Amino acid sequence: MPRARSQPAGATRDEIVVAALGAFSEKGFEGASTRAIAGRAGVNHGLIPYYFGSKEKLWQAAVNLAFEELEANIEAVTGEEGLGKRERAARMIRAYVRFIARRPEFVHLMNEEGKRRGPRMRWLVDRHVKPLYHAVTRLLEGARAGGGGVLDIEPIHFFYILAGASGLFFHQAEECKRVTGVDPFSEDVVEAHAAAVEQLLLGPKPHEDGST
Amino acid sequence: MPRARSQPAGATRDEIVVAALGAFSEKGFEGASTRAIAGRAGVNHGLIPYYFGSKEKLWQAAVNLAFEELEANIEAVTGEEGLGKRERAARMIRAYVRFIARRPEFVHLMNEEGKRRGPRMRWLVDRHVKPLYHAVTRLLEGARAGGGGVLDIEPIHFFYILAGASGLFFHQAEECKRVTGVDPFSEDVVEAHAAAVEQLLLGPKPHEDGST
DNA sequence: CCCGAGATTATACGAGTGGACAACCGGATT
């Protein structure tokens, strides 16, 4: 029988996950201390073992949160019926760029954990990256066969070029600000980047001719 | 007056820098302990404050080493006289991809430090990234005006798309192995990636017609 | 009104961390 405390059930837990996502993305797994995460969430650091069992499990919860948001964003845009294959791929690309501009934590997490072997990387890949990879690859293959960009590039290169070309600009946003003075998160800069990636990867938009 | 010890002068110091480059790229600045670096180099950890003063200075030395290698690789290929603008840009791209395939530590360092504000990022940008950015941008602008890829994408997007499209594949190489089973460092895979990036960013090679 | 259980806090522990420092070593100088 659930209690009716001042806080709704699980509120503290959720705050910790949100704080953890921010902290892990900024400082990495080792760099983000459980005390810093707890402080960010405004709770006692003893609550982390209490709710999650370990720092590792907390990290998994944060990653799950990030991927849930990603999938919601992508599916909302590519799920529609009656889209051309190129248009579907283009929407996916633009949705992805906009998503990581709003949640750069996602790219930070991926770049942090994808680079080294280890239990966290294995968990991340098996749980999240493999399905994502195959979904994206299927979509891109469709666009390729459908006429758009015509480039005969294998899916594996396409995938990492897409992810890299989209993500680095926002992953290194602080660096970019200092190098160029431009803030990647500025709205029109985000749109310009999305357009650039789409154009490069899918080729120029076919205006009315949708044939091969 | 220099001594003639069993080891040539500075050998120990150099070994520490090499070990540090490897350790920092694998574990990040916080994750790589001075003791681990010393152990990797086979020396006592007290030598790090002795030679470098601090962990931070050691990190700078490691970054300097990485950039020296990069610049040597790029200049060896783009420095030639009598190259067309597109050809010069194409060589730069291929040389860069091959370089990071051989020294993924470079990408790891850049991705690690470019993502957060802080003294290391400021030092890295002012000392290394700004000159690199302007050199690359000048080269790409030349190729653009010279007819090649014709894409009207601003330099800032071009730069980060190039860096991201080239780098992520090798930065996430361990992840890629687990997702796809393909080893990005395999020689022909490296070449395929270089070709893919070049083709996407500069457009298909003009065979004999170099006009607009 | 008090009890009990989940939620929260405070404290403690052992393992690491970066850095400081004195002792030590061995070949070069005198």
Added chain:
DNA sequence: AATCCGGTTGTCCACTCGTATAATCTCGGG
């Protein structure tokens, strides 16, 4: 042979880390 000094080692310190644990708090149900 005695001295010197850069290179090297071991030890120590204050601090932070993740986590375990016991005490405390805050409620709703008896």
